Amino acid sequence: MPYTAAALAPGGHLIDIAVLASGSGTNLQALIDTPAVRPHVAVVISDNPDAPALQRARDAGIPQRVVPWPGRADRDAFSVEVAGAVEESGAKGVVLAGFMRIVSKSFIDRFPHRILNIHPSLLPAFPGANAVENALAHSVKLTGVTVHFVDEGVDSGPIVAQVPVVVFPEDTIATLHRRIQIEEHRLLPAIVEALIEGRLDVVGRTVVHR
Numbered sequence: 002m003p004y005t006a007a008a009l010a011p012g013g014h015l016i017d018i019a020v021l022a023s024g025s026g027t028n029l030q031a032l033i034d035t036p037a038v039r040p041h042v043a044v045v046i047s048d049n050p051d052a053p054a055l056q057r058a059r060d061a062g063i064p065q066r067v068v069p070w071p072g073r074a075d076r077d078a079f080s081v082e083v084a085g086a087v088e089e090s091g092a093k094g095v096v097l098a099g100f101m102r103i104v105s106k107s108f109i110d111r112f113p114h115r116i117l118n119i120h121p122s123l124l125p126a127f128p129g130a131n132a133v134e135n136a137l138a139h140s141v142k143l144t145g146v147t148v149h150f151v152d153e154g155v156d157s158g159p160i161v162a163q164v165p166v167v168v169f170p171e172d173t174i175a176t177l178h179r180r181i182q183i184e185e186h187r188l189l190p191a192i193v194e195a196l197i198e199g200r201l202d203v204v205g206r207t208v209v210h211r
């Protein structure tokens with residue numbers, strides 16, 4: 002029987018999380034719609050003041066913060082400000098759910114093995130911002146979704162979970178991404194629940210699920 006947040010609450014390992022999102026926020030919505038996760042979303046942070054993700058947070062009654070992206074030259078200052086917003090919320094974990102900025106080493110060091118990212122390919126294939134487009138360009142027959150811990154590289158940290166998605170010959174970026182997102186919205190809440198409940202351990206590059 003799977004653990005539930007309620008079952009572990011007394012003396013358990015429950016942590017709150019901050020969700021970082023730059024865009025539409027459908028993955029954030031999947032987290033909001035998951036009863037075991039929603040009470041543990043302490044804040045939603047965006048670099049984009051117009052991100053629909055912020056409206057989703059507002060509608061759910063979750064505090065929102067905007068930290069505008071100042072440009073690559075100031076990535077460290079940006080990361081310090083975002084880390085400050087996370088810590089002020091009380092969150093001990095971070096979920097990058099369509100966050101289009103790369104955080105610096107200082108940010109990663111503040112939340113060791115507590116930062117998850119969701120990526121629309123089967124890593125290590127197709128890291129970076131154009132994963133769906135690149136998978137199609139390579140005519141792969143199978144792609145998918147990866148949830149991984151964030152390290153200093155781009156989409157290179159220890160893999161927590163993956164789900165395959167078949168590529169059809171007639172797929173466009175939009176149709177393939179839509180099917181990938183259906184899987185994202187199933188996978189991410191399950192893994193975030195495990196993070197909240199302290200059920201993910203990292204040994205080298207291997208993530209052990211307890």
Ligand code: GRF
Nearest residue numbers: 025026027028099119120121
């Ligand atoms: C997702 O496809 C995710 O894999 C990628 O960015 C997209 C965000 O979508 N990192 P949304 O904002 O959650 O709808």
